[in-house]
Amino acid sequence: MKVIQIKCPRCQQPIYSKVKDRAFYCNHCRTMHIRNGGQNVIDFDIGEFNLNAPGERIYMPFWRLFSSFTINQSQVSGGAFHKLGRMIKGTANGGNLFIYVPAWETDVSEFKHWSMGFTENQPMYSLRPDFNNVERGPTSVSKEEAMQMADFVIVTMEAERPGVLQYLDYGLQVHDARLVYLPFVRGPSGLAPGF
Numbered sequence: 001m002k003v004i005q006i007k008c009p010r011c012q013q014p015i016y017s018k019v020k021d022r023a024f025y026c027n028h029c030r031t032m033h034i035r036n037g038g039q040n041v042i043d044f045d046i047g048e049f050n051l052n053a054p055g056e057r058i059y060m061p062f063w064r065l066f067s068s069f070t071i072n073q074s075q076v077s078g079g080a081f082h083k084l085g086r087m088i089k090g091t092a093n094g095g096n097l098f099i100y101v102p103a104w105e106t107d108v109s110e111f112k113h114w115s116m117g118f119t120e121n122q123p124m125y126s127l128r129p130d131f132n133n134v135e136r137g138p139t140s141v142s143k144e145e146a147m148q149m150a151d152f153v154i155v156t157m158e159a160e161r162p163g164v165l166q167y168l169d170y171g172l173q174v175h176d177a178r179l180v181y182l183p184f185v186r187g188p189s190g191l192a193p194g195f
């Protein structure tokens with residue numbers, strides 16, 4: 001595995017990182033930064049594991065998109081879109097919503113599974129200040145790329161429910177994205193939430 005060495009922009013300590021990871025974490029001062037031309041120090045969250053979560057632990061990165069959602073018109077009798085309409089906070093016709101986008105390199109089905117699953121059923125977890133030496137999955141999707149996928153997540157959530165898509169007219173605005181590390185366990189059938 002190829003590793004590169006850079007310096008933490010806050011404390012100047014060396015950081016050793018896998019080449020494919022866009023997010024650089026300083027174990028010394030707990031600063032996360034992304035190098036994208038310049039060095040951008042970012043805010044991020046680390047979720048706490050459920051004490052009883054069995055299996056090999058790993059943190060997987062998600063972009064959590066803070067979005068506003070407006071339903072202009074719809075003829076939808078049920079399914080995820082209807083569900084979204086009910087769960088978003090605000091008025092009956094719109095409100096705020098967190099859209100979750102996997103930040104690691106996924107195939108289409110894996111992407112859909114986690115983005116739809118966590119956007120529909122928002123993960124509940126407590127926060128912790130560090131990674132507690134648990135492995136961290138690499139971030140390969142940029143913040144900008146994630147923000148551009150918001151529409152895809154919403155449309156897919158509805159389109160994948162057979163028989164319920166009739167007509168959608170909605171507005172979606174993504175205001176901000178935050179990198180969130182969620183606890184997972186690796187088992188024989190793949191990744192499973194560990195919170």
Ligand SMILES: [Zn+2]
Nearest residue numbers: 008011026029
């Ligand atoms: Zn540092």
